[in-house]
Amino acid sequence: MTDTRATKFDLDQYIGMKVKKARLDQGLKLVDVARISGISQGMVSKIENAQVSTSLETLNRLCDAIGLPISKLFSDYDRPDGGAQFTKADEGLEVVRRGTDKGHTYQLLTYKRGGKTTFEPFMVTMDDLSEVFPTFSHPGEEFIYVVSGKLVYRHGNHLYEMEAGDSLTFDAEVPHGPETLVEAPIKLLSIIHYSDD
Structure with a gap:
């Protein structure tokens, strides 16, 4: 029986993951987001890959460009850790x-x-x-x-x-x-x- 917990993302990883998912859900390429938001393509890529912490102003422009309300961006971040007990098949x-x-x-x-x-x-x-x-x-x-x-x-x-x-x-x-x-x-x-x- 294994007590396995999901990885807790740090804030930059969480933002990058959510931004990238929203961009892909909208069918947008990095170049499209860069053009719409006025943020360089390299900076958008760094944000998505958690290679940089960004200002709220930049984050707000990025969210506007991908159609993700900034309030929704953080809606799941403070979700309680949980702590479910996970049991693999035949390992009870x-x-x-x-x-x-x-x-x-x-x-x-x-x-x-x-x-x-x-x-x-x-x-x-x-x-x-x-x-x-x-x-x-x-x-x-x-x-x-x-x-x-x-x-x-x-x-x-x-x-x-x-x-x-x-x-x-x-x-x-x-x-x-x-x-x-x-x-x-x-x-x-x-x-x-x-x-x-």
């Missing part, structure tokens, strides 16, 4: 759950250190068609989404024939679990949401 934290000894593989797709966990997303893989599966019962509400394969899933006294693209949401206190694996391997996304109580 492998954890042991009740079904592990029955051949299920559980990859926890995000985790929180300390504090209270409000939800847990898992990628569950099942591949043994002949296996007898346990039923599960735990606090919270659960959502499952079949990514691949086919199975019959039990919730209480109800059976659901599920295939790729199907989903099910249910009270996780009621006994539930795979009844029959029809077409393996099966991958399903399971998200357990815990109440605030």
